[in-house]
Amino acid sequence: MAISVRGLTKRYGDLLAVDDVSFEVAEGEFFGILGPNGAGKTTTLELVEGLREPDAGEIRLLGLKPWPRNSALLPRIGVQLQASSFFDKLTAREQLETFGSLYGVSKGTAADMLELVGLADKANTRENKLSGGQRQRLSIACALVHDPDVAFLDEPTAALDPQARRNLWDVLRAIRERGKTIVYTTHYLDEAEILCDRVAIMDRGRILAMDPPATLVRGLDSATHVLLAQGTLPVDQARAIPGVDDASEDGVSLSLATHDPGPVLAALAERGTLDGLQVRSATLEDVFLNLTGREYRA
Amino acid sequence: MTVFTSLSIAAIKGFVRDRVGLFFTFFFPLMFLIIFGLLFTDNGPKQTKLGVVGDGPVITALRKAEALNVTTVDSVDAAVDQVRKGDLPAVLTERDGAVELRFAASDRVRAGTVQGIVGNVVNQLNLAGQPVRFHLAQQPVEDTSLKPIQFVTPGILSWSLASSGVFGAALTIVSWRRKQVLRRMRLAPVNPLTVLSSRLLVSVGIGVVQAIIFIGLALTPPFGLKLAGQWWLAAPLLVTGLLAFFAIGMLAASFTKTEEATAAVANLIVLPMAFLSGTFFPLDNAPRWLEIVSKCLPLRYLNDGMTAVLSRGQGVEAIVTPMLVLLGFTVVVSAIAAKLFTWEDS
Ligand SMILES: Nc1ncnc2c1ncn2[C@@H]1O[C@H](COP(=O)(O)OP(=O)(O)OP(=O)(O)O)[C@@H](O)[C@H]1O
């Protein structure tokens, strides 16, 4: 096991930020922690990394205790903090070289890393002159520069454009291919569904569900929705199609809920109403909303 | 490249690329040197003063000659005291036909003027009255007063070292903490002492450059600083001084969170300390309480040591006490700072 956590608890005053959390991450696993703002994701990561002292619970990271600061462990883990951390007034390359030097990494490796996150042509730009997404990529590069066995990435894809996100996915997948362990948090559920071997859904300091994304989605047993442009079919006719559980209109589209989309689609094809048709099946997002509710969090 | 070197290089680059910081470190103190140095030296074409005690034909003749600003002093002791302090360049006593001139040994220029004029007057009186009635006896008085530039330079240099030491340490730590660099470094296999000592080395380097620029300018003709024999003893003193002020900066950083608050606290520490330690004005005539207060401040010791070796020509014995006191400050203040230190804001 790369990580094993049991009964982890952390309070800030009256607030129970992490409440009796237990989980394990296998070596080479890509583990995602999902949850609304303030759920306790960052706190959990920082407890496991050894940045904060737990109030209760057991943590083993690569078989060792991360708290108090354990220098045997530090070269083997790479951390990207949620808020980026950079030295004053250094360029992208200098940041990476300086962080690399903390781990005895050569300048050449640092330059390769810059290439890997697509910042080669920003090498001589000061950190404060980079765009939000570029800074994020630099921060990831700084976390991975020493090729750690376990990487902790706190919302690495926040603020990234779609290209950068997909490029980063490739980077992360490549790291995983080499048997490294990745623990990361994200608010992009589609991304978690694609990347993660397993996800934990957290809310109010507790883990509500933990499984491979596909298992979670299947477990939801929710209907598939077939969407048509509104007016292509009267609602009562739609409801009468065999296999349709329910039909409703929202002003833009007609939505048919079904647990058996095959016959429904065949029936719609017979009527010649397939134009602009969309099929939406349950996603991790539905699981997430189902577990955590829809109301805003502080 | 070792961690120590790369962190030092990072700190140097950060420092050199900060224009405002550069200004306050290097040019701001020079402005003070220019203001105080020129203000104090430029006395204009004033008459040289001469203190007189007693009365007689020589003093009467001197008053008539109007070449000197003659002021009466009550007693010989009081007059010699004033010469010692540098208030008077020379004092002349005349009693029962005996004339004696005492002058400040350090102020050869003005003493020379006085000697010349008094000598002339005495000679003329001797020619007028037949027998040699007046014999002029001359005697130098060892004084402790210095030309203004001689105390302005070590004073302002000490203040600027204190300032850059405190601000450099405090602002670096606070900015690293606020920007999470401290947390990030805590997650890397580096010894916190390596991190600190690399920054300290950079501070010492900056201090050395400050001293070179500062003394270099003070040596130029408009200021006319004369370095005393063992001026290089200022180097070890500078290092211990920076240690103490770096520690004070660490302390300021340990209980402030933002750069603004840190700068305010650092100013609150450095400015009063500078005035109370006599870096801008000498404390020679200061009241007793001020003397006591200043003896509790590290800057006083740096200032005294600097003045002793740069201007007064004193040797190693003059910097032993200041260095020991500064090291003591370093130990005590660092211990407190280490107790209060936090890696992150919350
Ligand atoms: N240093 C702190 N002091 C006090 N309370 C804190 C501190 N850090 C976090 N909290 C509180 O703990 C709770 C969990 O915070 P945490 O940062 O772990 O959430 P998160 O899941 O990472 O949220 P986000 O998605 O917004 O990053 C929040 O309610 C937050 O207000």
Ligand SMILES: [Mg+2]
């Ligand atoms: Mg967070």
